[in-house]
Amino acid sequence: MLDDLTAFDLTVGAPGEQVSVHGVRGGQGPPVLLLHGFPQTHAMWGPAAADLARDHTVIATDLRGYGASDRPGSGPDHAGYSFRAMAGDQVEVMERLGFDTFNVLGHDRGARVTHRMLLDHPGRVERAALLDILPTAYVYSHVDRALATAYYHWFFFIQPADLPERLIAGDPIGYLHRILGGWGSGLDAHPAEALASYERAFADPAARHAMMEDYRAGASIDLEHDAADAAAGNRISAPTLVLWGESGVVGANAESPLEVWKREAADPALVTGRAVARAGHFLVDEQPADTLAAIRGFLLADPAGV
Template identity: 40%
Template sequence: MFEQFQTTVVDTGAASIFVRHAGSGPAVYLLHGHPRTSATWHRVAPLLLEHGFSVVCPDLRGYGRSRGPAPQDDHAPHSKRAAASDIREVARQLGHDRILLAGHDRGSYVAMRLTLDHPDLVQRVALMDCIPITEHLRRTDARFATAWWHWFFFAQPDVPERVIMADPEAWYRPKADPATMGAANHAELMTAIRDPATVRAMLEDYRAGLTIDADDERADRAAGRRIEVPLCLMWSTRDDLEELHGDPRLIWKDWADDVEGHRIESGHHMAEEAPREVADVLGEFFSRDR
């Protein structure tokens, strides 16, 4: 994987962030979701290099080979604002004053927060399989809670760690097929999930989501803050986001001024399952300001 890429560990002050990066054009930052690492982009990243971009793939705080501070009762060290501050510092240390940003799953919430908090940094943003956390919560019913039960299970104290660490490979294996992911990507994931500190950090991500992150979104709404840069949405046709909530573009128009959307013929992990389609959408969207 990532044959043209170099790796760097960036000390952000609060965390150490493992980063894969390559290229010399406009900087595209790709933020992974749960429980993946930056390796999830191993098929998309080289295609974006071919489009003439620099590509930066970090492991989010606490995921993969990145490390963050110890968890706290308020979950603030694992909030999306904290994770977004890591990405801002990575960009500063790599010399990127403006970035093109894409996030998938949990990474999409970090991308959303970075775009809202630092519009001076983010030029365009793509969010994949995502609506705001508070929009999910506002629409929660028995159908959503049944389908997305893991949000509420992961938010419980202590129990999820004990359940997952009893056999982490068995827990994650059903959605981690090496043939679909790629063998090296799969091996990297298996290494990460065997680490109790990594599992704890991933769960803190969800605990922060239902508490401090949701509060931050409510504060955004109360203050009238919106995503002012162009927003591109992608959602998987074989996942359930549209089935549960309808066309996500309609939801995001309450949050952003300039919204477009693309259905991707894929399951949830679209960067692994439909890399060419993802890279083509990102490449076209990110090239518009050149």
């Protein structure tokens, strides 16, 4: 699915803090950066990337710690895996590829990186799509029994190292399959070549530790960054599409995800979106045609009409 895209590895970051980011690039036209989530890699975008490459320059990358990108240390405050650090990586990747401004599509953790990018680098993002998430701070401030049950991994993964790492090591691929097949879709919703990519990464203990550090950062330093932005009145200022799976946890939220995200924008009219019918969390795989149609309509819309 990604055979027509060219692989690359770029070293980004300040001296002493550099990481290598792996990705693929192809197509011609307006640039669009594709960011995956947990427990996936850039391979999740296969069919969508191939379609978008018909009229866009597509760049799909592995977040730091994931896939074939580097797995740096995190530091005592987990800052090495903050969404701020991840967003900085991706902005520099795009700059190195020749794009000062670009569109971003993010799913799951990649969508949280996209949210941080919208706040930290507002002049870089022309349009953004956030797939199947609610804001991190919102999630932690609205925990009830149902959410804690569905999002149990948010509280499991953030336990001190190396408790979750040791427990998952008992059957890492079995655990991976349970996650991929248990969040609104069956395991067979994931294309075989993409699943193989996830399995290769998840088999690596260093990758699993990096993923836990991602979640530890999400429950600590990322919340500090979010609180600082809220206090400063920093809000989303680019047109933003919000999509979520109708049958997933986000879709079951008591408050409309669209209304939640509108409050995160400087102008609520900047944020549009809807549920994707018959989809859970992995909507790109579960309902590829409907999800891609919504994304294409957003990317090609008249800016004056957004």
